[in-house]
Amino acid sequence: MLVSYRWLGDYVNLEGMTPDLLAEKITRSGIEVEAVEWKGDGIKGLVVGHVLECEQHPNADKLNKCLVDLGEEEPVQIICGAPNVAKGQKVAVATVGAVLPGNFKIKKAKLRGEVSNGMICSLQEIGFEGKLVPKNYAEGIFVFPGDAETGTDAIEALMLDDAVLELGLTPNRSDCLSMLGVAYEVAAILDREVNLPEALYENSSEKASDYISVKVEDPSANPLYTAKVIKNVKIGPSPLWMQTKLMNAGIRPHNNVVDVTNFCMLEYGQPLHAFDYDAFGSSEIVVRKAFQDEAIQTLDDQERTLSERHLVITNGSVPAAVAGVMGGADSEVTDQTTTVLLESAYFDGQTVRQASKDLGLRSESSMRFEKGLDPSRVRLASDRAAALLAAYAGGEVLSGTVEQDSLTIEANNVHVSVEKVNNVLGMSISKEEIVDIFRRLGFSTGEADNVLIVTVPSRRGDITIEEDLIEEVARLYGYDNIPSTLPVISSLSTTGLTPYQANRRKVRRFLEGAGLSQAITYSLTNERKVEAFALQKSYQTKLSMPMSEERSILRHSLLPHLADTAAYNLARQADSVALYEVGSVYLSEEEGAKPVEKEHVAGLVTGLWHKQLWQGEKKAADFYVIKGITEGLFSKLDVLDEIEYVQANKKDLHPGRTAEIYFRKKSIGFVGQLHPSYEKELDLNETYVFELDLNALLTVETGGLLYTTIPRYPSVTRDIALVVDQTISSGQLEKVISETGGTLLKEVKVFDVYEGEHVEAGKKSIAFSLTYLNPEQTLTEEEVTNIHQNVLNTLEETYQAKLRH
Incomplete structure (x- = not known):
């Protein structure tokens, strides 16, 4: 989850919190912040410019000579090669002396004989990923809305003075797959209030129920489905603040309708879908299981074959969307759309996951349904989207919401005692501190028979047992505050390695x-x-x-x-x-x-x-x-x-x-x-x-380490070369030599093995070096000769070994 620091500030007061400090506090509370990206890091000298004149370069077919007002005393001339540059545009200009990503410095230059005092920039050139740039500006410069003020800081206008926190969420924390979810988490950490967005709009005198009806054939897979109708919508770009927030969150802007649904999904965590009402094909929405081998062309222009395990949104006859995964291409919002059918629903996560897996289609929507949604936000997100469509698409919201509702939202009450909390954590936290932690989290708390009864809001579906509450206490109290203790042992003799x-x-x-x-x-x-x-x-x-x-x-x-x-x-x-x-x-x-x-x-x-x-x-x-x-x-x-x-x-x-x-x-x-x-x-x-x-x-016992004195008397070395059958190994001969040599034979080494023309066929020569030593006195020639001869005799008897001459 990518969280814009500036956007987060709309919901919770971040005064005194830098992005890095906030990231550290979030990580210490149990959600890892994997990275903090400063969007405008290294960029300076970027302003909003107004193109006063634009004509073709006299010496180049693909260049334009522009006169640009930068809010200074005199306009400047800038040479621009973008195909979409035109007179009257508000553009991002890197002035002379500006620095762009990659430490690219802008200098005054001359292009084909004409002076250029700066650079008119595309979004890619100022640090945005190409996949996030709106398609209208993917191949050229970015154009600000007409009300952008000339000469103002373009870095601020494009929210490049922002930092984006990348959260590494575990599967149980799906509540933080939304800006409001993160806001509740940060508010609990900082002990501050959450400012909820407003969803105010005027209803038309017409009723939505006159335009659409809803029928759900499988309530277990779709317990709640809501639909709103917004007429007289004018398709166009969404406001700049919305586009920049979407791009910082990793989503590409499209148009005001699609951007509003994506914005509300990021804000509330509730996926929405907008159908073109006129292209939908009927005044009836039927949610059912797909027929075996039924086909749909999804928004990515791929033909997909469905099965009976998949839930689809239909117009009564043909599928218009795969529920919770992706909409169909036939009813998508286009530039000609004037009436929008807005869907907000609660789909079973397992059903959505099955369809996503079978179709090989994973979307931002399916990911959220799979991990679990807050059912109380289905209608809130729909109202918020309707208000934004009225404000930024000129839409008229028809009165009422058409829905089919079999969803039961019950309060989740979890019991835990103060004693159990402290026993598990090995701490001594007072009841007042524990209750205060639950207050910061937005949990209401009662008490009966010395047991705390905690009512958990529906947005925290991960909290179901007392151990979950204990974990919340531990992370908000601070893992760093849990004392370190050494185990108590009865005797030091029990320590050490086996x-x-x-x-x-x-x-x-x-x-x-x-x-x-x-x-x-x-x-x-x-x-x-x-x-x-x-x-x-x-x-x-x-x-x-x-x-x-x-x-x-x-x-x-x-x-x-x-x-x-x-x-x-x-x-x-x-x-x-x-x-x-x-x-x-x-x-x-x-x-x-x-x-x-x-x-x-x-x-x-x-x-x-x-x-x-x-x-x-x-x-x-x-x-x-x-x-x-x-x-x-x-x-x-x-x-x-x-x-x-x-x-x-x-x-x-x-x-x-x-x-x-x-x-x-x-x-x-x-x-x-x-x-x-x-x-x-x-x-x-x-x-x-x-x-x-x-x-x-x-695992076997071995004898202790034995030391021997350094020999005081000289050793005697004798070499022997034995001719034996090729099947006999040196190890067999060495074993006989060692056993026969007795205590005076201290070392036996093989130093040569030979097979060749000087040895008869089927035989080989193995040469040994034998070392004799008596630690008590000097060996005599007679003693060595007797032992050595005994060794040779035993070898001859055992293996028919002959001395090689």
Whole structure:
């Protein structure tokens, strides 16, 4: 909702309130002001000019030489290229030295040999959006009404000295979809009165009931329909003040009749519609449900097909409007209109919403009906529009209003106690203060048995229960005045993180320190992705009413969406991506059973892992980078010694670059490269991933941190190169070496793997470096030789390993 500060001042005294200060107060009371736009910001030197003479430029076909009175001693010559400039017009002139939007400064210039002392402006050139400019002036300069005073400030005349507050309304505050609704809100905040507009006009001796009748066939969809008839209307532009208010509110002016209906809709929040009575086609209004496949051409010149769910306004035979949404083109007000049939009605919001949704047609009118109207304003808005049509279109309002009324407006009484208000808010507000807040809001208050009985006006349809009243008290009393308190705890020993939380924090900090960025992806996925990368088999948990098929099943793995995120970034030229996510997966052991939520951690790297371009260094991410990240993580959690990597073959992962990870002999995840076909599907480069079961990793007890003394005695290193079958992994050999080497064997490392012409077919050579150390004394050659030989003998017995010579 766009709210003009100057227009708002017509209804409530804003003395002492700047637009920015008012915006802050409104926001603090619960309605967010998303922006404050100063319409004339940066504009100066704009005056109303009177074109005394206008002739074609002697040296240019598309330019005009104008003599313009600016209210000074002598008129000035201005060269203008607008096609609609003419003698006798009152126009907006940017004088020499003026500044227009975009810091565009006006200077004295010479155009094709003729001097130009300023610029005659269009509305677009002084800051109005093109879509809001009246069609008559869309392709040329703007022309003021003839009574505009020459030499006066055009900024003020065009309401460019105004500020527009953009309200971000929540669905429950539909009362503020009108200037009066906002006025009531501001009046409550500032504790001031609301000045209601007058709706005074003289009735003609003729009766409206002699010209029109109203019949409503579905009172539940249209409990109140009113019609007025205004004769002898003269179509023309609406007054300038009305046009500028409409433009500042985001609505394009059309003519005096249409502008009046739009103005009253913005003022009261009640949509109105004006039909051309002579084009309506009958003296009968029938409101009914449309026939199946019935057609209507709406005001946007689109042919629309209706269904039995849509409510239409007809002339007894054919539709003239879709109720609450848009009028029909056949009976719209044109320049030839002389008699106006004015509709003001209360339509069921759900019925209007259904039609708006089915037809793909959302209007200012339908939006208001959908969110809810104040039923007491239906007749008030109609009277206000009739008065304005009489004043600014020369209309004669026929006496009486023709209507069909089955609408019951009942007082909404809500009960609340002072004790309940204070218990909910955690405050101590007196009864007098609470009653005063209700007074400021325009709610009347009574009392019985220490309970306040609050009568809520119909404009506040959002207030139905006591909690709504408590919210009103809180926001008007001031959220800033609600005291802050700390929870009372019995012992400081109960505070702090649990061991699981502390370890999870370690996981996040380590991965971020390793260069990965945290990602948060959807917990919902689709049928195609739900089984991918799952650590364990699970039945699917499907939503009964998903928003879309892409988000219809609870995920079993974090990696599918993490891979999608990497693809999204790569598609936007982020060629190196490193991501991790700590999140939940949802696993079910039985069909239809409630899923168990488990926390996993997953990571992904692709592109360059390390680069120093000035040194010519580049290192692409590979299997050992991602494996190193997991090893660092296990080391941080003090469980690395209990981790085992075993070559694995998993779906959607590279068959030769994947390892399953075991912790205490139980599988807790995997590390590897995405399968090339999966990478191709997502248009990814080589991408390496891991996923771990955090619940299994962080819920087990681990030993405390052990410190060892720095060795006082030298270590002994022996290298061995073993020839084994290609099916035997280095991990299998390393396990045998570590178990056989005993306490003196401190470290085993693989430093070479070779397959080629110097090794027989079906075999490979794996080279290990073994480090022996006795912390109590210097090792002798004999001790090392005996242990080393025992290791070799065990390898030969277990895997037929031979030393390579």
